[in-house]
Every structure is written in C-alpha cells, then in structure tokens.
Amino acid sequence: MYTPYLLLLSCSAALAAPSSSTSRSTIKLPLPPHPPSNLSPVLDRALGSLSIELSYFSDFAGNLSNPNTLFARAINNLYQRTGKHPDIRPGGITADSAWFVEDAPAIVRDLSASGGIYRTTLGPAWYESFTTLPSDIHYVVNLNFQNNSLALTTEQMRSALQYIPHDQIDAFELGNEGDHYPSTFDQQSGNGPWSMETYTIKYLNWTSSLAESLNITTPIFSAGTFADDPPSGAFNITGILAHGADSNGLTLAYSQHMYQYSTCDPPRNQKATLENLVNHANITAYVDLWIPQIQAADAAGGEFFVGEYNSVSCSGKLNVTDTFGQALWVVDTTLWAAYRGAKRMYLHNGATLVLQSAVQANTPGYSKYNLIMPHDSSETGPARLSPSYVGYLMIGEAVGAGGESRLAPIETEIESLGVYGVWEKGTLQRIVALNMDPWNGTSTYWDWNSTATALPAATGAEMVRPGVVLDLGRTGRKAVVKRMTAPGLNEKNPHLVTWAGQEYYAGAPVGKYKEEVVRDGRVFVGASEAVLIFLDSEPGRYN
Ligand SMILES: *[C@@H]1O[C@H](CO)[C@@H](O)[C@H](O)[C@H]1NC(C)=O
Ligand SMILES: *[C@@H]1O[C@H](CO)[C@@H](O)[C@H](O)[C@H]1NC(C)=O
Ligand SMILES: *[C@@H]1O[C@H](CO)[C@@H](O)[C@H](O)[C@H]1NC(C)=O
Ligand SMILES: *[C@@H]1O[C@H](CO)[C@@H](O)[C@H](O)[C@H]1NC(C)=O
Ligand SMILES: *[C@@H]1O[C@H](CO)[C@@H](O)[C@H](O)[C@H]1NC(C)=O
Ligand SMILES: *[C@@H]1O[C@H](CO)[C@@H](O)[C@H](O)[C@H]1NC(C)=O
Ligand SMILES: *[C@@H]1O[C@H](CO)[C@@H](O)[C@H](O)[C@H]1NC(C)=O
Ligand SMILES: *[C@@H]1O[C@H](CO)[C@@H](O)[C@H](O)[C@H]1NC(C)=O
Numbered sequence: 416m417y418t419p420y421l422l423l424l425s426c427s428a429a430l431a432a433p434s435s436s437t438s439r440s441t442i443k444l445p446l447p448p449h450p451p452s453n454l455s456p457v458l459d460r461a462l463g464s465l466s467i468e469l470s471y472f473s474d475f476a477g478n479l480s481n482p483n484t485l486f487a488r489a490i491n492n493l494y495q496r497t498g499k500h501p502d503i504r505p506g507g508i509t510a511d512s513a514w515f516v517e518d519a520p521a522i523v524r525d526l527s528a529s530g531g532i533y534r535t536t537l538g539p540a541w542y543e544s545f546t547t548l549p550s551d552i553h554y555v556v557n558l559n560f561q562n563n564s565l566a567l568t569t570e571q572m573r574s575a576l577q578y579i580p581h582d583q584i585d586a587f588e589l590g591n592e593g594d595h596y597p598s599t600f601d602q603q604s605g606n607g608p609w610s611m612e613t614y615t616i617k618y619l620n621w622t623s624s625l626a627e628s629l630n631i632t633t634p635i636f637s638a639g640t641f642a643d644d645p646p647s648g649a650f651n652i653t654g655i656l657a658h659g660a661d662s663n664g665l666t667l668a669y670s671q672h673m674y675q676y677s678t679c680d681p682p683r684n685q686k687a688t689l690e691n692l693v694n695h696a697n698i699t700a701y702v703d704l705w706i707p708q709i710q711a712a713d714a715a716g717g718e719f720f721v722g723e724y725n726s727v728s729c730s731g732k733l734n735v736t737d738t739f740g741q742a743l744w745v746v747d748t749t750l751w752a753a754y755r756g757a758k759r760m761y762l763h764n765g766a767t768l769v770l771q772s773a774v775q776a777n778t779p780g781y782s783k784y785n786l787i788m789p790h791d792s793s794e795t796g797p798a799r800l801s802p803s804y805v806g807y808l809m810i811g812e813a814v815g816a817g818g819e820s821r822l823a824p825i826e827t828e829i830e831s832l833g834v835y836g837v838w839e840k841g842t843l844q845r846i847v848a849l850n851m852d853p854w855n856g857t858s859t860y861w862d863w864n865s866t867a868t869a870l871p872a873a874t875g876a877e878m879v880r881p882g883v884v885l886d887l888g889r890t891g892r893k894a895v896v897k898r899m900t901a902p903g904l905n906e907k908n909p910h911l912v913t914w915a916g917q918e919y920y921a922g923a924p925v926g927k928y929k930e931e932v933v934r935d936g937r938v939f940v941g942a943s944e945a946v947l948i949f950l951d952s953e954p955g956r957y958n
C-alpha cells in the first residue's frame with residue numbers, strides 16, 4: 416500500500432539536508448493521556464530470552480575453566496538494563512536425541528556421514544555450563560521425548576535436578592516439536608496414530624510418572640513445544656487443552672514455536688527476503704495467529720511463552736538474517752508478541768543441522784540468524800555479536816528494570832511504522848518507534864577479514880536517507896532519544912550497527928555514547944532505523 420508518506424519520500428531526496436528534519440514528512444504522534452484499555456500484561460524483564468540448540472549450549476556458555484566471555488558480556492549487557500538476565504532454554508531438535516550418562520565426558524556429539532548430529536551424550540561436566548553462568552538465570556530444560564524411553568528421560572531429568580539448582584529451573588519440556596514426529600510414533604502404545612489426543616495421553620502419563628519417580632509435587636512442566644503455525648498446524652495448545660493436558664496438576668506453562676520464514680525448502684527460501692521480513696503489517700498479522708493459543712493457556716491458568724523463535728527456520732539465511740534488518744524484525748516481533756500476552760520470547764541460536772531437511776539452503780556453520788557467534792569458525796568468521804544484537808538491547812531498555820512495565824501499540828496513519836508506548840505506574844514513560852521502510856546502505860558486503868570499523872566517507876545516499884518526523888506535541892518539554900541504526904537494512908558489519916552511538920561487535924560498547932536531547936517534541940526516525948524515546952525520565956547509561 417502506498418501511503419502519502421511513501422510518495423513524499425520519493426521526491427524528498429533532492430531536497431533533504433543531513434541535519435534538517437524539515438524536509439522529511441512530519442506526523443503527529445497521538446500520545447494517549449491515560450493508560451489505554453488494551454495494555455499488555457506486566458512485561459517479564461526477561462522478555463527477550465534465548466533458546467540455544469542443546470548440542471551447542473556449551474559452545475555458547477563455556478565451562479568453569481573456559482567461560483565464554485563474549486557470551487557473558489552479551490547477557491550481562493541485558494542484565495544491566497533490566498536487572499534480570501535472559502532466561503535460557505538449552506533445547507531444539509538435538510534435545511530429542513540427547514541422553515545423560517553418569518560416566519560420560521561433558522558432551523559427545525555423534526555425527527552422521529552428512530554431518531548431522533544423530534546423538535548427543537551428556538555427562539555430569541556438561542552441567543558446568545550452567546554453573547558458569549550467573550546464578551539468577553532461569554532455564555527451560557528440554558528433555559528427550561522422541562526416544563520414547565521413560566527410563567532414559569527419567570535419568571535425564573534426574574540429572575538436571577541434581578546439577579541445576581531448583582530455583583533456576585523454570586520448567587521442563589518433553590521433547591521438541593512433537594508435532595513433527597512421524598504418525599507411527601508411539602504406535603506400540605495401542606493409543607492410535609500420533610495426534611493431539613495421543614500426545615495428551617502420553618504427556619499426562621509421562622509427566623505423572625516422572626513426578627512420581629522424582630518426588631515432584633508442584634507444577635513443573637511446560638506442554639506443547641509445537642513447531643507448526645496455527646491454525647494450519649495439526650497440533651496446538653488449544654487442542655491439547657481440550658483433551659485435558661492440564662488435568663494432572665503438573666503443568667505450569669505452554670509453549671509453541673514461531674518461525675515466520677524458512678530456508679528448509681526452495682519455495683519458502685524464495686520468499687525469505689529482507690523486504691518481506693521487515694514489514695510491520697506482516698509481522699503483526701503473523702504473531703496474531705497465536706492469540707487463541709495465548710488465551711487458551713491463560714484460561715488454563717498457565718503462562719504462554721514462545722520457547723523457540725527466529726525469523727527464518729533451518730538456521731537463517733545469508734544476507735537476510737545476518738543483517739541489521741533482522742534487528743528491526745526481532746524488536747517488532749518480540750514487542751508485538753508481548754502485547755498479545757506472550758510472557759517470554761526465546762530467540763533461537765545454534766548451528767546449521769543437516770538433519771533438519773534434505774533440501775535446505777544452508778551449509779554447516781553457526782546459524783545465520785544467531786544473535787551471538789560464540790567462536791571463530793571458518794564458515795561464519797570470527798566470534799562476534801551479530802548486527803541483530805542491538806535489538807535485544809533496545810528491548811531490554813524498553814522493558815526496563817522497574818518490573819511494572821506494560822505496553823500497547825500506538826497506531827499512526829503510516830503502515831510501515833511500528834510504535835509502542837511503555838507505561839509504568841499509570842504514566843507513559845517510553846516510546847519505541849520502528850521505521851520499517853526499506854533503506855539499503857551503500858557498503859553492503861562485509862568481508863570479515865577486513866578491519867573496517869568506521870563508516871565509509873559520507874555519500875550522497877547517506878545524506879538523503881528518508882524518514883519521518885514524529886511530533887510528540889510536547890514543545891518545551893525535554894525528551895531523550897536513543898537510536899538503533901546502521902547504514903542500511905542490509906548492513907552485515909556489526910561494527911557499523913549502533914545503539915546510542917555505540918557498536919557491540921565484541922560485547923562491550925565501543926564508540927562515543929550518544930543521547931539526543933529533544934526540546935521541541937520532534938523526533939526523526941530514518942527509514943530502516945528505530946528510536947527509543949524517554950519522555951520524562953533520564954535514560955540509563957550503561958557504557
Ligand atoms: C571446558 O571447555 C574446554 C574448551 O572447550 C574443554 O577443552 C574442556 O575439556 C572443558 N572442560 C570440561 C570439564 O569438559
Ligand atoms: C534411544 O537412545 C539410545 C541411546 O542413545 C539409542 O541407542 C537408541 O537408538 C535411541 N532410540 C531411538 C528410537 O531414538
Ligand atoms: C502410564 O501408562 C502405562 C501403560 O499404559 C501404565 O502402566 C502406567 O501406570 C501409567 N502411569 C501413570 C503414572 O499413569
Ligand atoms: C523420593 O522419595 C523417596 C521416599 O522419601 C526416596 O526413597 C527416594 O530416594 C526419593 N527419590 C528421589 C529421586 O529423590
Ligand atoms: C488447532 O489445530 C487444529 C488442527 O489442525 C485446528 O483445526 C484448529 O483450528 C487449531 N486451533 C487454533 C486456535 O489455531
Ligand atoms: C507475510 O508475507 C509473506 C510473504 O509475502 C506471505 O507469504 C505471508 O502470507 C504474509 N503473512 C501474513 C500473516 O500476512
Ligand atoms: C537491499 O539489499 C538486499 C540485499 O542486499 C537486496 O536483496 C534488495 O533488493 C535491496 N533492496 C533495495 C530496495 O535496494
Ligand atoms: C550476499 O551478498 C554479497 C554482497 O552483496 C554477494 O556478493 C553474495 O553473492 C550474496 N550471497 C547470497 C547467497 O545472496
């Protein structure tokens with residue numbers, strides 16, 4: 416849809432001067448004077464959480480003798496902003512072929528000829544990765560279900576209870592994406608083909624047995640972990656609740672996964688473009704498909720979280736999910752899901768798994784959608800934080816540390832603007848504004864061997880970046896702006912992606928910290944960038 420705004424942009428190029436916002440279109444941002452009736456539930460300070468492919472969790476966390484300092488910095492930056500570390504879910508497809516063996520070394524990954532992990536053996540030392548990380552981190556522990564051995568799963572869960580302090584365990588999950596198990600899974604039970612009904616029977620039976628064997632009397636399981644999008648997917652929370660998934664008193668949460676795009680097969684790969692991804696109307700319509708699931712969990716008295724999500728399944732896509740555009744996608748998806756009542760969003764990080772699909776586009780290496788590249792790798796370059804990382808900083812500062820924030824979207828006439836108001840104690844405190852119009856930079860290809868850490872010399876293209884001026888209607892009142900930006904949507908060099916003027920390539924902020932103080936109530940948001948506006952409070956400074 417072409418809005419008047421977009422038409423304006425096409426002729427603004429010739430007129431624009433770099434520091435003047437007058438040549439860009441201005442819109443009034445109607446700031447609601449009172450908390451709107453559609454405020455989200457109170458935001459979890461760990462809204463932006465992490466899922467890490469189980470077989471690679473120790474690569475990210477490290478262990479007691481070799482902690483991964485890049486990962487530690489990445490999560491500490493979030494802690495500084497919210498007073499809480501992100502929750503971590505070591506899980507994913509490799510959880511369904513993992514087992515615990517008392518006398519095994521920390522981790523043994525067995526690979527097939529094509530490089531797929533067909534089994535992961537975990538020993539007691541694997542749990543060092545948990546104790547290496549700060550002790551306030553909460554975990555979702557993903558257990559093997561597909562092996563269909565209650566004894567194996569009981570032993571795995573027993574080991575987790577032995578080595579992870581109980582107050583750090585949010586929930587246990589049975590299996591990963593059980594809706595993708597073959598229909599013959601569990602046929603020996605005599606319960607019929609694998610379906611939401613047979614899932615529920617087995618889920619109740621196993622959770623009861625596990626609780627009995629391990630002396631658990633309070634709810635500790637999260638049901639679901641389904642892969643496919645509702646309503647087309649064959650399994651969902653609504654359905655398993657209708658079959659009584661909450662009936663043994665052991666379930667405290669429900670989870671489904673979210674992957675809006677995919678490189679698992681050629682037709683979907685073709686659709687996974689940066690322009691398709693960075694689209695506010697499309698993101699919100701997609702997330703809204705989960706509304707009935709969130710409501711069903713809520714009605715059953717459990718929380719709903721998205722235990723695994725990312726933009727493009729089968730490990731992301733080169734030149735799409737490894738760009739700054741992914742940061743905009745992450746912020747918009749996460750905030751909209753929080754608005755709809757998802758408690759936490761676990762952004763998946765891992766490595767390309769050949770067993771995901773026989774026709775996927777990706778080759779081995781750390782996943783191209785990772786927030787964090789945990790180690791140097793010949794396939795994916797040096798250990799670093801990705802261009803999307805700043806998105807999690809923005810989410811952290813939007814949520815804040817007060818523990819009472821709630822949000823609601825603020826609608827504007829511009830379809831490509833995602834705007835959210837964050838309320839605390841009845842007052843509008845902060846505004847997130849994402850301008851999702853595409854704008855490519857001029858230096859798009861990042862050679863990780865190059866040491867460039869600065870913008871190329873200013874170009875004409877940079878000078879005329881289009882955008883919109885938000886008029887907050889607050890002349891004479893101070894507001895402070897932090898900006899998330901890069902030369903363009905397609906920027907792959909993390910050195911050129913900044914939050915409040917600083918880049919986070921190596922985890923610690925580098926560059927001159929930049930707050931923009933506004934006194935005329937007017938805030939410019941360029942195409943393909945985002946701002947966090949602090950209305951009457953000073954922003955925290957964490958560098
Ligand atoms: C800790 O990590 C290092 C580096 O990966 C590894 O060499 C060492 O064996 C690990 N320690 C344990 C107890 O697994
Ligand atoms: C279950 O796990 C055991 C131990 O790893 C393995 O030998 C067996 O093949 C697995 N079975 C299935 C059905 O995955
Ligand atoms: C689970 O199902 C098995 C097989 O039907 C049965 O023997 C067992 O008692 C059930 N366990 C629980 C806790 O319901
Ligand atoms: C559960 O409790 C029983 C009885 O108190 C005890 O014998 C058993 O060792 C406990 N099991 C575990 C796994 O803690
Ligand atoms: C749940 O899944 C079933 C089976 O695919 C489907 O008919 C139903 O519409 C889904 N429910 C929701 C709320 O998406
Ligand atoms: C989002 O856009 C993609 C690609 O154009 C399209 O396939 C999909 O149906 C859209 N989804 C929604 C929920 O609008
Ligand atoms: C922006 O860059 C991406 C990837 O480099 C490319 O696919 C896309 O066509 C470009 N879009 C525009 C509007 O130039
Ligand atoms: C990624 O982008 C670079 C620079 O635009 C280009 O050379 C390369 O072919 C692209 N790769 C893919 C798979 O799109």
Ligand SMILES: *[C@@H]1O[C@H](CO)[C@@H](O)[C@H](O)[C@H]1NC(C)=O
Nearest residue numbers: 793795796861862863864865
């Ligand atoms: C980086 O340098 C190494 C060693 O010279 C080379 O093998 C690799 O292809 C280079 N990578 C890129 C992206 O140019």
